[in-house]
Every structure is written in C-alpha cells, then in structure tokens.
Amino acid sequence: MSKESKMFELMKEWESSGLDRPSFCARHGLKLSTFSYWRTRYRKSQGQAKAEGFVAIPPTLSSSIELVYPNGVKLVLPESTTCSTIAALIHLV
Numbered sequence: 001m002s003k004e005s006k007m008f009e010l011m012k013e014w015e016s017s018g019l020d021r022p023s024f025c026a027r028h029g030l031k032l033s034t035f036s037y038w039r040t041r042y043r044k045s046q047g048q049a050k051a052e053g054f055v056a057i058p059p060t061l062s063s064s065i066e067l068v069y070p071n072g073v074k075l076v077l078p079e080s081t082t083c084s085t086i087a088a089l090i091h092l093v
Helices: 003-017 021-028 032-045 083-090
Strands: 064-068 074-078
Touching (some): 003 021, 003 032, 074 083
Antiparallel strands (some): 064 074
16 A cells, blocks of 8 residues: 555545544644645545635625615614614614
C-alpha cells in the first residue's frame, strides 16, 4: 500500500470518526501539519473546493416595515418590530 493510499484511508476514517483534527492526530500519532497536508491533497483528489467553513445560504424572502419621515429619512424595520416601538419612532417627528 502506497503512502498516499494509506493517508487517504486515514482521511476517510477521520471524516467518519466524529473526532476533531487534534484528537484524531493524537490517536494516530500524526503531526497536525502532516494531517493538514494530506487532507489538502485528499480534498483536491476528490475535487472538493478549498473554501472551508463557508456554507451556501439560499436567499429568502423577508418582510419588513418601512417608516418614511417627511424629511426623507427612511427606516427599514424587521416585521417583528413591536407596535410600541413603531409608535415611539413615529412620535419622534
């Protein structure tokens, strides 16, 4: 078994282990830097994007309340804004 295939097997094992990287490395006697190197190579071989920690969030429709003052100032408030808050903002004029 080549070093690459051995390390790739370890990457697969880590993915299903539920362990964080430092714990997995300690358990297998790996340096974190070595693990990171092989993880990068493994991900590239799998065609995975490098952007780690980012999650695509689909756009959503949201409702809001717009309060426009006579002087042109416009406030955009979340739909959940309480009536008492809106009333207080109206009375500021």
